[in-house]
Amino acid sequence: MASTIVVANRKGGSGKTTSAVNIADGLARQGKRVLLVDADSQAQATVSCGVLPYRLTATVYELFHLILADREGRHDVEPTIIKSHKSFDLIPSKPDLAAVELEAAQAPGREALLHDVLLEVDRDYDFIIIDLPPSLGLITINGLAAANYLIVPIEPTFLSMDGLAQMMNILYRVNAEFNPSLRLMGILPVKCDRRTNLARSVLEEIQKNFGKDRLLPPVRNDIKLAEAPSFGKTISEYAPSCRGARDYQQVVEEVLYRSLT
Numbered sequence: 355m356a357s358t359i360v361v362a363n364r365k366g367g368s369g370k371t372t373s374a375v376n377i378a379d380g381l382a383r384q385g386k387r388v389l390l391v392d393a394d395s396q397a398q399a400t401v402s403c404g405v406l407p408y409r410l411t412a413t414v415y416e417l418f419h420l421i422l423a424d425r426e427g428r429h430d431v432e433p434t435i436i437k438s439h440k441s442f443d444l445i446p447s448k449p450d451l452a453a454v455e456l457e458a459a460q461a462p463g464r465e466a467l468l469h470d471v472l473l474e475v476d477r478d479y480d481f482i483i484i485d486l487p488p489s490l491g492l493i494t495i496n497g498l499a500a501a502n503y504l505i506v507p508i509e510p511t512f513l514s515m516d517g518l519a520q521m522m523n524i525l526y527r528v529n530a531e532f533n534p535s536l537r538l539m540g541i542l543p544v545k546c547d548r549r550t551n552l553a554r555s556v557l558e559e560i561q562k563n564f565g566k567d568r569l570l571p572p573v574r575n576d577i578k579l580a581e582a583p584s585f586g587k588t589i590s591e592y593a594p595s596c597r598g599a600r601d602y603q604q605v606v607e608e609v610l611y612r613s614l615t
C-alpha cells in the first residue's frame with residue numbers, strides 16, 4: 355500500500371508545488387515508486403514537469419468524471435498516468451479541473467472522488483504525492499480525504515502563522531468528518547533565511563505550538579528553485595548541487611523516516 359502525502363496550505367504561493375514536485379523526485383531518486391498527482395487547476399505541477407496542460411485529454415479532471423459517472427465500477431486510471439517522463443509518474447491537471455467544484459457540488463460522496471481514483475493504483479506505488487490548490491474547496495477536501503500524511507509548507511513570516519493555525523483546524527475537521535487516518539507529517543519552512551530574526555522567531559513559535567519534532571528540515575531561499583520549473587525540470591535535474599537541491603534531499607530523508615514511524 356502506498357503512503358499518500360498531501361501538500362497543502364490555504365495560503366497561496368507558500369511552496370506547495372515546488373515541494374510536491376521536488377519531494378516526488380527525491381523519493382524516486384531513492385528508488386521508491388512514486389506518483390505525483392496534480393490536483394490544482396493552475397496545473398503548475400504539470401508545467402513544472404515539462405508537460406503542457408492545455409491540450410491534454412486525460413487528466414485528473416476526466417478521472418473525476420469517470421468516477422462521478424459510475425461510483426461502483428472499476429476505473430482504468432492507467433491511460434491518464436504520464437510515465438517515463440521523469441523519475442516519477444504524473445497524473446496531470448488542466449484548468450478545466452476548477453469546474454469540478456460546481457459539477458460535483460451535489461454528488462453523494464463527493465469528498466471521496468480522489469480517494470476512489472487512487473485506490474485503483476495504490477498497489478503500484480510506494481508514495482503518492484498530491485499537490486493542492488490554495489483554496490479550501492471540494493478539490494482540497496478530496497486531497498485531504500485521500501491521504502495518510504499532510505505536509506504544510508510555509509514561508510516563515512508572522513502572517514503565515516495565521517494560515518498554519520487555519521490548516522490545523524482544517525486537519526481536525528477532516529479527521530472528524532472524512533478521514534480519521536490523516537496525520538500531520540510536518541510543517542516545512544520554505545524560502546527560509548535562518549539568519550533573520552523574523553525567520554528564527556517564527557520557527558521558535560512553531561516549535562513551541564506544535565512540538566520540535568513537527569518541523570521538517572528548512573528549505574532555504576534559492577532562485578534556482580524558482581528557475582527550474584520554467585525549464586520543466588526538477589531541482590535535481592536543473593541544478594543538483596545548489597543549496598535548494600541539497601535542502602530538499604534532507605527533506606526527503608526525513609519524509610522517508612517519518613513515513614516508517
Ligand SMILES: Nc1ncnc2c1ncn2[C@@H]1O[C@H](COP(=O)(O)OP(=O)(O)OP(=O)(O)O)[C@@H](O)[C@H]1O
Nearest residue numbers: 366367368369370371372488545574575576579580
Ligand atoms: N525555496 C525557495 N526559494 C526561492 N523561490 C521559491 C522557493 N520555493 C518556492 N519558490 C518560488 O515561490 C513561488 C511560489 O511557490 P509555489 O508555486 O511552490 O507555491 P504554491 O504554494 O504552490 O502556490 P499556489 O498557492 O499558487 O499553488 C514560485 O515562483 C516558486 O518558484
Ligand SMILES: [Mg+2]
Nearest residue numbers: 370371394398
Ligand atoms: Mg501550487
